[in-house]
Amino acid sequence: MKHLGARLTELKPGMAELRAGFREELTQQHGYFHAGVSGSLADVACGYAAYTLMPEDSSVLTVEYKINLMAPAAGEELIARARVVRSGKTLKICTADVFARKGETETHCATVLATIMCLAGKSDGMRLT
Amino acid sequence: MKHLGARLTELKPGMAELRAGFREELTQQHGYFHAGVSGSLADVACGYAAYTLMPEDSSVLTVEYKINLMAPAAGEELIARARVVRSGKTLKICTADVFARKGETETHCATVLATIMCLAGKSDGMRLT
Amino acid sequence: MKHLGARLTELKPGMAELRAGFREELTQQHGYFHAGVSGSLADVACGYAAYTLMPEDSSVLTVEYKINLMAPAAGEELIARARVVRSGKTLKICTADVFARKGETETHCATVLATIMCLAGKSDGMRLT
Amino acid sequence: MKHLGARLTELKPGMAELRAGFREELTQQHGYFHAGVSGSLADVACGYAAYTLMPEDSSVLTVEYKINLMAPAAGEELIARARVVRSGKTLKICTADVFARKGETETHCATVLATIMCLAGKSDGMRLT
Numbered sequence: 294m295k296h297l298g299a300r301l302t303e304l305k306p307g308m309a310e311l312r313a314g315f316r317e318e319l320t321q322q323h324g325y326f327h328a329g330v331s332g333s334l335a336d337v338a339c340g341y342a343a344y345t346l347m348p349e350d351s352s353v354l355t356v357e358y359k360i361n362l363m364a365p366a367a368g369e370e371l372i373a374r375a376r377v378v379r380s381g382k383t384l385k386i387c388t389a390d391v392f393a394r395k396g397e398t399e400t401h402c403a404t405v406l407a408t409i410m411c412l413a414g415k416s417d418g419m420r421l422t
Numbered sequence: 423m424k425h426l427g428a429r430l431t432e433l434k435p436g437m438a439e440l441r442a443g444f445r446e447e448l449t450q451q452h453g454y455f456h457a458g459v460s461g462s463l464a465d466v467a468c469g470y471a472a473y474t475l476m477p478e479d480s481s482v483l484t485v486e487y488k489i490n491l492m493a494p495a496a497g498e499e500l501i502a503r504a505r506v507v508r509s510g511k512t513l514k515i516c517t518a519d520v521f522a523r524k525g526e527t528e529t530h531c532a533t534v535l536a537t538i539m540c541l542a543g544k545s546d547g548m549r550l551t
Numbered sequence: 552m553k554h555l556g557a558r559l560t561e562l563k564p565g566m567a568e569l570r571a572g573f574r575e576e577l578t579q580q581h582g583y584f585h586a587g588v589s590g591s592l593a594d595v596a597c598g599y600a601a602y603t604l605m606p607e608d609s610s611v612l613t614v615e616y617k618i619n620l621m622a623p624a625a626g627e628e629l630i631a632r633a634r635v636v637r638s639g640k641t642l643k644i645c646t647a648d649v650f651a652r653k654g655e656t657e658t659h660c661a662t663v664l665a666t667i668m669c670l671a672g673k674s675d676g677m678r679l680t
Numbered sequence: 681m682k683h684l685g686a687r688l689t690e691l692k693p694g695m696a697e698l699r700a701g702f703r704e705e706l707t708q709q710h711g712y713f714h715a716g717v718s719g720s721l722a723d724v725a726c727g728y729a730a731y732t733l734m735p736e737d738s739s740v741l742t743v744e745y746k747i748n749l750m751a752p753a754a755g756e757e758l759i760a761r762a763r764v765v766r767s768g769k770t771l772k773i774c775t776a777d778v779f780a781r782k783g784e785t786e787t788h789c790a791t792v793l794a795t796i797m798c799l800a801g802k803s804d805g806m807r808l809t
Contacts, residue, residue, distance in 0.1 A: 296456070327425070328465055328484055333458025355457055356771060357795055359488035359617045359664055359746055361644045363637035378662055379621035383770065384743060384797075386619045386662065404636055404644065406617055406664045408744055408795060410771070485642060486666055488617055488746045488793055490773045492766035507791055508750035512641065513614060513668075515748045515791065533765055533773065535746055535793045537615055537666060539642075554714070585683070586742055587720025594715055613715055617746035 297333060301341065307377040309341035315369050326366035326393065328403075331373075335360065335389040335405040338375035343385035343409035346377055352415040356384070358407035366402040368393035375405075385409045426462060430470065436506040438470035444498050455495035455522065457532075460502075464489065464518040464534040467504035472514035472538035475506055481544040485513070487536035495531040497522035504534075514538045555591060559599060565635040567599035573627050584624035584651065586661075589631075593618065593647035593663040596633035601643035601667035604635055610673040614642070616665035624660040626651035633663075643667045684720060688728065694764040696728035702756050713753035713780065715790075718760075722747065722776040722792040725762035730772035730796035733764055739802040743771070745794035753789040755780035762792075772796045 303310035311334055315326075340353045347353070375389035391403035432439035440463055444455075469482045476482070504518035520532040561568035569592055573584075598611045605611070633647035649661035690697035698721055702713075727740045734740070762776035778790035 297458075327462065329426075329458055329462025332461045332465075332489075333456065336457055336461075355491055357488065357490040357744070357773075359486060360461075361486040361637070361664060361666065362484055363639075363644055379619070379659070381621075386621055386744075388662070401637070404646070404664065406619060406662065408619065486615070486644075490766070490793060490795065492768075492773055508748070508788070510750075515615075515750055517791070530766070533775070533793065535748060535791065537748065555716075585720065586723055587684075587716055590719045590723075590747075591714065591716025594719075613749055615746065615748040617744065618719075619744040620742055 297330060299334060299337065304341060304345060306345050307342055307380070309338050309345070309375050311338045311341070311373045313371045324367060326371050328362050330371065331362065331366055331391045331403040332358070332360050332405070334371055334373040335375065335391050335403065336407065338373035338389050339387035339405065339407040339409055342375040342377050342387050343411070346380045346385060347411045348413060350414050352412040354410040354412055356408040356410050358405055360403055360405045362403050364393075364400050364402040366391070366393040368395035368400065370394040372399065383411055385411065426459060428463060428466065433470060433474060435474050436471055436509065438467050438474070438504050440467045440470070440502045442500045453496060455500050457491050459500060460491065460495055460520045460532040461487070461489050461534070463500055463502040464504065464520050464532065465536065467502035467518050468516035468534065468536040468538055471504040471506050471516050472540070475509045475514060476540045477542060479543050481541040483539040483541055485537040485539050487534055489532055489534045491532050493529050493531040495520070495522040497524035497529070499523040501528065512540055514540065555588060557592060557595065562599060562603060564603050565600060565638070567596050567603070567633050569596045569599070569631045571629045582625060584629050586620050588629065589620065589624055589649045589661040590616070590618045590663070592629055592631040593633065593649050593661065594665065596631035596647050597645035597663065597665040597667055600633040600635050600645050601669070604638045604643060605669045606671060608672050610670040612668040612670055614666040614668050616663050618661055618663045620661050622658050622660040624649070624651040626653035626658070628652040630657065641669055643669065684717060686721060686724065691728060691732060693732050694729055694767065696725050696732070696762050698725045698728070698760045700758045711754060713758050715749050717758060718749065718753055718778045718790040719745070719747050719792070721758055721760040722762065722778050722790065723794065725760035725776050726774035726792065726794040726796055729762040729764050729774050730798070733767045733772060734798045735800060737801050739799040741797040741799055743795040743797050745792050747790055747792045749790050751780075751787050751789040753778070753780040755782035755787070757781040759786065770798055772798065
């Protein structure tokens with residue numbers, strides 16, 4: 294989170310939104326956010342969304358995710374919006390969409406489908422702080 | 423690449439290896455490399471491997487990838503080894519395995535399956551430098 | 552399509568819906584539709600949705616898809632609803648959701664993220680008939 | 681299995697091979713095995729491979745898989761070879777490669793990366809018979 298310069302801008306049951314502002318070290322040669330940044334931001338957003346539906350003493354673990362990169366992530370800010378589509382006891386299936394914001398315009402630049410695991414009774418109080 | 427502190431340690435037709443040394447800003451709370459770092463390193467390694475089988479004036483674009491995170495990425499160095507499993511004219515299908523090295527021991531911490539696109543005649547001479 | 556006993560129940564630009572009725576040979580031991588049936592139905596629905604945004608003389612090819620199986624597919628009918636989330640010239644990125652219908656109730660049993668390729672000028676007039 | 685006409689041709693710890701012979705109802709218009717058949721066969725092979733590393737009273741559940749379709753599946757027989765790449769207590773990460781055999785020649789037509797869940801103490805004695 295700190296490395297990405299990301300901040301949590303929305304959190305409600307089954308949903309989370311994260312935003313990361315433009316920083317030179319997150320971009321590749323053309324001034325776009327690097328694909329890895331979109332993946333990381335979406336992954337963390339899925340983790341938060343999943344965590345809202347877990348017992349308090351649990352910890353989140355990303356099992357796997359798939360990302361489709363659909364447009365260059367050019368803009369002032371990268372936004373990842375995640376939601377839980379299936380909340381099992383052990384596994385939460387989440388989707389996230391990543392948008393690049395330039396002024397008022399948001400471009401849908403990536404979509405993610407992720408499997409998040411709930412490790413019950415293993416809270417480390419850290420992932421979300 | 424620069425941001426990850428990654429360097430290309432092997433490159434031959436259809437294969438590439440990248441390594442990134444431990445840096446505090448690439449790790450999460452427990453001193454592990456962040457999942458996003460594994461994803462990024464594997465993605466870039468797949469791009470390199472694919473590029474070895476493309477015409478010189480082409481450019482690489484990651485269409486999508488899936489990553490399974492299998493073990494904590496703890497160690498001094500993260501290694502991504504990628505190879506092309508199917509080299510079509512437009513699309514190259516690649517796999518990559520990510521290992522965390524601690525002394526002599528390598529732990530297999532992630533596996534990736536990626537689709538890389540060849541944009542012919544659009545070389546920007548940048549991705550690989 | 553014929554093998555699955557599937558029929559196209561909706562088709563508009565960027566969207567498609569397919570339905571397959573319960574048949575003993577599509578189910579596994581517990582009377583559920585087999586996972587492979589959900590995957591196939593979703594894949595074909597994505598192909599149709601993508602095709603609606605392609606030139607007439609083109610042919611569709613599934614590059615890859617990822618499916619998360621979320622609930623047992625029990626019911627009288629399996630429904631796959633697909634839509635294009637990104638329509639590039641060569642590649643269409645699609646999502647599909649699969650529901651099992653039992654009377655009036657639909658259970659969301661799988662979600663798919665797929666990459667479909669447009670092969671221009673290679674129409675075989677077959678995939679959609 | 682029965683529907684695909686598949687048979688288990690190899691099974692050892694962490695590995696499984698399945699084969700399905702050509703049958704008209706498994707093919708699409710051009711005489712190729714349908715993509716859904718490759719996906720199903722690979723999925724089942726991953727389930728078998730994972731099951732070899734589970735306690736006897738457990739049951740297998742496919743959480744998700746991703747398949748890249750790389751070449752037309754034309755031939756007399758479809759072969760799926762699966763192996764476990766990471767065997768966690770709850771989750772087994774598996775890869776499978778699908779080949780179409782025509783005489784002595786095998787064509788690599790699909791590759792799969794799957795997450796299989798172990799449901800301990802829920803054996804139904806069915807999936808593998």
